[in-house]
Each structure stands twice: as C-alpha cells, then as structure tokens.
Amino acid sequence: MASPQQPQVYQTKPEYSSSVLVRGTPDYERCRRMNPSSATPDRYPQEIHVPRTPQDIAAALRKAASLGVHVGIRSSGHVFGLGALVQDGIMIDTVNLNRGVEYDPATQEITFGPSVRVEEVAGKLKEIKRFFPHGHAPTVGAGGFLLAGGQGWFVRGWGATAQSWITKMEIVVPDGRVLMASRTVNQDLFWAARGSGLGFFGVVTRFWGRTIPASRLWERSFTFVVGDRYEQLMTWALTKGDETPKYGTDLNMTIYYPDKYDPLCTGDAVPEDKTLHMSLSLQCYADTQAQARVLLSAYDGEMPPAVRDALIEMKPVTETSFQRIFRTKRGFIGLGGDQRWSILSILSDPGTPLPRLLEKCKPALTELPTRTSVVFICTCDIVPDEQDSAVSIPQQYYISTITQWTDPGLEPGIYQPMRDRYKATLPVAAGTYVADYDVTNDDANGRVMSDSALARFLEIRQKWDPKGLFPNYKRFIETHEKIRRMESKARL
Numbered sequence: 167m168a169s170p171q172q173p174q175v176y177q178t179k180p181e182y183s184s185s186v187l188v189r190g191t192p193d194y195e196r197c198r199r200m201n202p203s204s205a206t207p208d209r210y211p212q213e214i215h216v217p218r219t220p221q222d223i224a225a226a227l228r229k230a231a232s233l234g235v236h237v238g239i240r241s242s243g244h245v246f247g248l249g250a251l252v253q254d255g256i257m258i259d260t261v262n263l264n265r266g267v268e269y270d271p272a273t274q275e276i277t278f279g280p281s282v283r284v285e286e287v288a289g290k291l292k293e294i295k296r297f298f299p300h301g302h303a304p305t306v307g308a309g310g311f312l313l314a315g316g317q318g319w320f321v322r323g324w325g326a327t328a329q330s331w332i333t334k335m336e337i338v339v340p341d342g343r344v345l346m347a348s349r350t351v352n353q354d355l356f357w358a359a360r361g362s363g364l365g366f367f368g369v370v371t372r373f374w375g376r377t378i379p380a381s382r383l384w385e386r387s388f389t390f391v392v393g394d395r396y397e398q399l400m401t402w403a404l405t406k407g408d409e410t411p412k413y414g415t416d417l418n419m420t421i422y423y424p425d426k427y428d429p430l431c432t433g434d435a436v437p438e439d440k441t442l443h444m445s446l447s448l449q450c451y452a453d454t455q456a457q458a459r460v461l462l463s464a465y466d467g468e469m470p471p472a473v474r475d476a477l478i479e480m481k482p483v484t485e486t487s488f489q490r491i492f493r494t495k496r497g498f499i500g501l502g503g504d505q506r507w508s509i510l511s512i513l514s515d516p517g518t519p520l521p522r523l524l525e526k527c528k529p530a531l532t533e534l535p536t537r538t539s540v541v542f543i544c545t546c547d548i549v550p551d552e553q554d555s556a557v558s559i560p561q562q563y564y565i566s567t568i569t570q571w572t573d574p575g576l577e578p579g580i581y582q583p584m585r586d587r588y589k590a591t592l593p594v595a596a597g598t599y600v601a602d603y604d605v606t607n608d609d610a611n612g613r614v615m616s617d618s619a620l621a622r623f624l625e626i627r628q629k630w631d632p633k634g635l636f637p638n639y640k641r642f643i644e645t646h647e648k649i650r651r652m653e654s655k656a657r658l
C-alpha cells in the first residue's frame with residue numbers, strides 16, 4: 167500500500183482490482199488518493215465504488231440508503247477540497263463510466279461520460295473537425311466542470327458550456343432510477359444539474375452536447391514586471407479586455423514569480439526579491455490570421471507609460487492548437503507526485519468600480535505564499551439566465567489564486583492566510599464559482615447561486631433527494647446566511 171508520505175503519480179485512466187474497494191486494502195487507498203493534488207484529506211469512505219454502468223450506480227445508492235450514509239462522487243478530483251471523500255460514506259468514482267466520446271453526424275452532437283477528460287474531448291473534436299467548448303486544462307473531468315456550469319473556451323460570447331451547449335443528460339437519481347433530463351424531460355433536474363456543482367443530488371452518467379464546425383486557434387501574449395505598477399497594469403489589461411469583442415475571444419491573465427518556470431529553482435520558499443510577473447495570454451478562434459489580428463487588436467496602440475515601462479516581452483498573433491496549449495498546461499498543474507494544491511476564487515461584482523475591486527483583491531493577487539503559486543484571472547462575461555439553469559451569478563471576472571507547495575510540513579498553516587485574503591474580497595464579489603466552493607471551510611466562500619435560485623434549487627432537491635443522500639446543499643444554505651449577515655452589517 168502506498169503510505170501517505172509516498173507521492174503517487176496522478177493517472178487519468180487508473181485500473182483497480184475490483185469495482186468495490188474496501189477500506190484497508192491497497193487499491194482502496196490508491197484510489198482514494200488518485201487526485202491531481204497530493205494533499206488528499208484524511209477522510210475515509212467505508213467503500214469506494216468504481217461503477218461501469220448506471221445500474222452499478224443505482225446499486226451503490228441503494229446500499230448507501232440502506233446503511234444510512236452519505237454519498238460522494240468524484241469524476242477527476244479537481245475540486246481540491248475533495249468533498250467526494252465522505253467520511254464513513256460511499257464514494258462513487260466514475261472513472262470507468264461511459265469512458266469515451268462518440269459523435270453522431272445526424273444530430274451533430276457528441277456524447278461522453280463524466281470522467282472523460284478535456285484532452286479526450288479535444289482529441290475527438292480534432293478528429294471530426296468540430297468544436298465544443300470543453301475546459302482549458304487537459305486532465306479536468308467533464309462531470310464537475312459541467313455541473314458547475316463550465317467556463318469553457320470562448321465563454322465570453324457563448325456563455326457557460328452547460329448553459330448553451332449541453333442538450334441532455336442521463337442521471338441516476340437517489341431512488342436508483344436512471345432518467346434523462348433536458349429542456350423538455352425532467353426539466354427541474356436539468357435546471358438544477360447545470361450550475362449546482364458539488365451540491366447536485368444525483369449522479370450524471372452521460373452528457374450530450376452540440377458542436378459546430380472547427381475553426382483555427384490563435385494566440386498573442388504580453389509579459390510585464392509587476393513591481394509597484396499593480397494598479398496601472400491591471401487597469402490597462404482588464405480595460406483592454408472589456409474593449410475586445412466577446413465572441414470568439416478568450417482572455418487570461420496570470421501573476422507569478424518567474425522562478426516558478428525556472429528548472430533550476432527548487433523548494434517552496436518565495437524568491438528573496440519577490441519580483442512578480444504578469445502575463446496576458448489572449449486567444450481567439452478565427453478562420454484567418456487577419457481576422458484574428460482584428461479580434462485581438464484592442465491591445466495594439468500606445469500603452470500608458472507605466473505599462474510600457476513594465477513590458478518585458480510581447481509575442482505577435484500566431485496560430486496554435488488546443489493540444490499545444492495542453493502540453494504547456496500539463497506541466498503546470500494536475501500531475502500529483504509531490505505537488506499539493508489549493509484554489510480560492512471570486513466572481514467579481516460587475517457593479518464594483520474597478521479601482522475598488524483592485525484594491526480589495528491586491529493582497530490575494532500579490533502576496534503569493536510560495537514560489538510556485540499563481541494567480542489566474544479570466545474575463546468570463548457570463549450572463550446568468552436563472553429561468554434556464556442554476557447558473558445564476560454574473561461572472562464578469564473570475565479571479566483566483568492557486569497555492570502550490572510540495573512540503574506537507576507546511577500544512578495546515580498554508581491554507582488560512584489565503585482564506586483570509588479571499589474573505590476580505592467578499593464585499594466586491596458577486597459570488598464564488600461553485601467549482602471552487604470549499605465544503606471543508608466556509609471562510610472564503612461566497613454565494614454559489616442567487617438567493618432566489620437557491621430557494622428553487624432547495625425545493626427541487628427536496629423532491630428528488632428527501633433523505634439527503636447528497637449532503638453538500640447544507641453548506642450552501644450556511645454560506646448564503648453568512649453572506650446575508652455580512653451584507654446587513656455593512657448596511658448599518
């Protein structure tokens with residue numbers, strides 16, 4: 167058995183000796199710890215089920231109900247709080263469920279299971295010359311991504327992937343029935359499954375998504391030294407993003423210590439000079455380079471002097487591919503080994519003036535706790551449509567800090583300072599992207615839905631899961647109450 171101290175490489179297609187793994191056996195522990203972050207919490211389900219069919223899942227749910235325990239689901243483990251590891255309950259790992267992507271030329275839809283990874287979807291799309299907005303990092307599973315809504319490629323114009331691209335889902339509901347859900351069948355399930363993330367009360371076993379013809383992917387980039395120009399750089403970059411057409415563009419910013427990418431640097435300690443770099447990675451989807459240049463042209467022209475002086479590299483618009491981008495990201499996150507991760511984020515409140523947003527977020531974005539930690543900001547521009555799905559919080563800027571470390575001795579102290587920094591950003595947040603919601607600690611959590619969407623969600627949940635097999639909705643209620651208290655206090 168791998169001891170907790172022994173790093174384990176993260177595999178996206180692991181094989182286990184049995185479809186029901188029992189606590190105390192080597193494969194149980196290997197499966198429990200098969201997460202992209204090696205900081206697997208000390209929580210132990212009594213059994214881990216690795217089903218191959220919806221019927222296997224129904225059996226797992228019936229067993230949990232008969233034992234009176236909770237159920238957790240993992241599709242690829244990218245939510246680092248790992249709420250799926252329900253103490254003494256049953257964890258369902260969907261790794262072997264409908265593991266493949268199929269395309270139906272008649273409907274132009276793809277269908278795939280929840281553990282299918284971004285790189286697997288992208289591989290199939292390349293083969294059939296079609297596009298569907300999967301996620302950005304190669305190892306992320308479809309299940310958690312689409313239940314959260316999904317900030318997929320070119321989200322700015324096309325909305326969250328689950329809002330506008332998913333047409334139906336197959337779901338095993340708590341009483342064991344295997345049902346279809348769409349805009350015309352079991353509409354309430356379909357509504358709730360798109361945006362409730364880890365609060366959802368069923369197991370999604372298959373997704374159907376529409377596709378469009380493929381085009382070409384282009385990228386241009388800028389790198390700056392942050393120094394004392396945080397406000398000027400951020401203002402320029404975010405304003406230029408707002409001036410960029412929404413359709414077909416993907417605007418991402420990272421802030422990091424350059425030592426992060428230096429192969430000669432090791433250890434977790436931040437560099438002595440604490441110099442931070444900020445990079446803009448701007449992508450677009452267009453048939454020709456001339457069109458791509460137009461789409462990303464808001465960044466042309468004269469920069470304000472403070473921004474120009476901070477510029478250290480600028481790369482012109484060149485063609486790239488999803489596969490090339492995955493290769494660079496693969497080394498960045500998601501390999502297990504000795505890498506340990508934590509993510510905190512907010513969705514900015516679009517009503518907050520930019521200077522106030524930047525001021526409130528500054529500690530979270532400039533006080534990185536380790537050499538390899540990184541800030542990731544994406545201009546999302548998701549407009550919620552609460553009638554259609556539980557994606558009900560506006561997502562203007564997604565602002566996150568990913569803490570990375572290798573020394574387990576830094577735990578648990580490593581977590582709290584960044585929680586405190588994100589807690590301080592809550593007054594300028596519309597909420598938290600449910601994919602980053604922490605079921606283990608509420609300090610930095612914001613609303614995951616609007617209050618009215620949560621009320622509707624709770625009604626639907628009560629109908630389908632009256633015995634509360636899936637427990638995370640309780641945390642949502644606590645968080646919403648906390649935020650309401652904070653808001654009333656601020657009004658006094």
Ligand SMILES: Cc1cc2nc3c(=O)[nH]c(=O)nc-3n(C[C@H](O)[C@H](O)[C@H](O)COP(=O)(O)OP(=O)(O)OC[C@H]3O[C@@H](n4cnc5c(N)ncnc54)[C@H](O)[C@@H]3O)c2cc1C
Pocket residue numbers: 238239240241242243244245246248249250260280301302303306307308309310311312313314315316317318363364365366368369370371499500601
């Ligand atoms: C490196 C990295 C890159 C990312 N990139 C993006 C991105 O580009 N866009 C984006 O939107 N998000 C992104 N995310 C966030 C990501 O979408 C979420 O972490 C998502 O939840 C991951 O899906 P998962 O299946 O691995 O979730 P898991 O951690 O396996 O599961 C999370 C929760 O989702 C629920 N769940 C999972 N599968 C099912 C299922 N089949 N049925 C019912 N409930 C289920 C469970 O409650 C579970 O606790 C990224 C995260 C990381 C770490």
